[in-house]
Amino acid sequence: MRWCHDIWCLYWMSISRWWGARSPDPVRRSQGMIDQRFLDGTDPNVRSGQQDMSEILVGVFGANGKMGTEVERAVRASENLQFLAGVDVGDDREDVVEAAVVVDFTTPDAVMDNVEWCLSRGISMVIGTTGFTAERLATVRKLCEENHGTGVLIASNFSIGAVLMMSFAEQAARFYPSVEIVELHHPNKVDAPSGTAVTTAQRIGAARAAAEMGEVPDATVHDGGARGAIVEGIHVHGVRLQGLVAHQEVLMGATGETLTIRHDSYKRTSFMPGVLAAVRYVVKNPGLTEGIESVIGL
Numbered sequence: 001m002r003w004c005h006d007i008w009c010l011y012w013m014s015i016s017r018w019w020g021a022r023s024p025d026p027v028r029r030s031q032g033m034i035d036q037r038f039l040d041g042t043d044p045n046v047r048s049g050q051q052d053m054s055e056i057l058v059g060v061f062g063a064n065g066k067m068g069t070e071v072e073r074a075v076r077a078s079e080n081l082q083f084l085a086g087v088d089v090g091d092d093r094e095d096v097v098e099a100a101v102v103v104d105f106t107t108p109d110a111v112m113d114n115v116e117w118c119l120s121r122g123i124s125m126v127i128g129t130t131g132f133t134a135e136r137l138a139t140v141r142k143l144c145e146e147n148h149g150t151g152v153l154i155a156s157n158f159s160i161g162a163v164l165m166m167s168f169a170e171q172a173a174r175f176y177p178s179v180e181i182v183e184l185h186h187p188n189k190v191d192a193p194s195g196t197a198v199t200t201a202q203r204i205g206a207a208r209a210a211a212e213m214g215e216v217p218d219a220t221v222h223d224g225g226a227r228g229a230i231v232e233g234i235h236v237h238g239v240r241l242q243g244l245v246a247h248q249e250v251l252m253g254a255t256g257e258t259l260t261i262r263h264d265s266y267k268r269t270s271f272m273p274g275v276l277a278a279v280r281y282v283v284k285n286p287g288l289t290e291g292i293e294s295v296i297g298l
Contacts, residue, residue: 055082056283059096059123060103061114064088066268067105067128074272081279093117101279104129107190115140119147124286126278127154128271130195141288151282153289156195158274160296162248165263166196167298169250170203172259174211176252179204180228184239184247192238193229196248199291204250205232 058075062068063086075083085095089110096102101124104114108131118125132140132154140152157163173179181204183197193201208214216234220227228237246265251258265271274292281295289295 055080056101056279057082057084057099058101058103058279059084059099060086060105061093061096061110062088062105062107062129063091065105067271068103070268070272071103071105071275074269074276075279078276081276096123097121099123100283101126103127103275103279107131112136112139115152116143119143119150119152122147122150124151124282125153126275126282127152128156128158128275130156130191130198137288137290144287149286151284151286151289153278153282153285153292153295155274155278155290155292156199157246158271158278158292159246159263159265160274160292161270162196162246162263162265163274163292163296163298165248165250165261166200166203167293168261169200169252170207172252172261173204173207174213176254176259177213178216178251178253179208179234180216180251181234181236182239182249182251183236184241184244184249186244186246187240187242189240192240193231193236194238194246194248196246197236197238198231200248200250201231201234201236204234208233 058081060068060071060075060083063072065088068086068088072083072086075081084099087093087095093114102114102118104111104125104127106114106129108129111127111129111131115125115127137154140154144150144152157166181193181197181200183192183194185194218227218235228235230236245267248263250261252261253259274295277295278292281292282289
């Protein structure tokens with residue numbers, strides 16, 4: 001029976017080698033793998049007793065808003081981060097002058113002045129405020145260059161699920177002639193379409209252009225506003241409804257089939273892992289970063 005034992009051992013050795021070849025290295029930080037340093041402030045390559053325990057001082061602009069309040073709560077509960085102060089309309093921004101990073105959830109009218117104020121004082125920023133045009137992004141990029149060592153990360157959505165949704169939609173775009181976006185939010189949201197919907201449409205539009213797909217088929221002649229806004233050739237529909245937080249569907253269609261990619265945020269806590277990861281990222285990465293894709297390894 002010795003030969004049976006040998007065959008059995010060889011079988012398990014082969015299975016182990018096969019599984020080992022397929023299993024990802026848990027500490028490898030290549031594309032497609034989340035960088036744990038930014039998500040929880042630890043480095044998986046460093047033993048726990050040797051971690052860098054220096055705290056990042058964090059301030060908040062828009063502190064009295066729902067997102068600002070949630071950011072403060074998340075920072076206070078996080079390791080390696082320390083909440084310094086929150087500032088809202090009419091408050092003295094000098095309260096956050098010692099911060100390493102300021103998180104901004106204010107308004108499109110206020111954010112650019114906040115950026116200039118922070119960067120001129122060597123304070124990096126994480127921005128969730130919407131309304132950033134190409135011209136505004138160029139201005140922020142220039143301010144970063146003029147204030148060496150400062151970084152700004154601007155994202156239309158900090159939910160990891162929402163970022164994946166946008167990535168999936170971009171990948172699928174070249175396979176489907178028809179595409180529309182429906183974004184659904186609480187009725188207190190001041191902008192429409194949402195920043196996430198605009199970003200999604202821009203990425204889908206770019207993917208379709210690269211694939212030389214042409215215009216989305218649509219025979220509508222008399223609209224009356226029912227077909228929604230148009231962003232990069234993509235129809236975007238906005239819903240504002242009590243009971244909602246933040247939701248989006250990307251609907252794609254081809255002959256005989258449809259594909260729906262949907263993401264739902266039921267609580268604002270869903271955005272906090274992305275916000276905190278962005279705070280840890282921006283202090284180590286000067287210049288302008290758009291989105292959190294590079295933060296989470298996409």
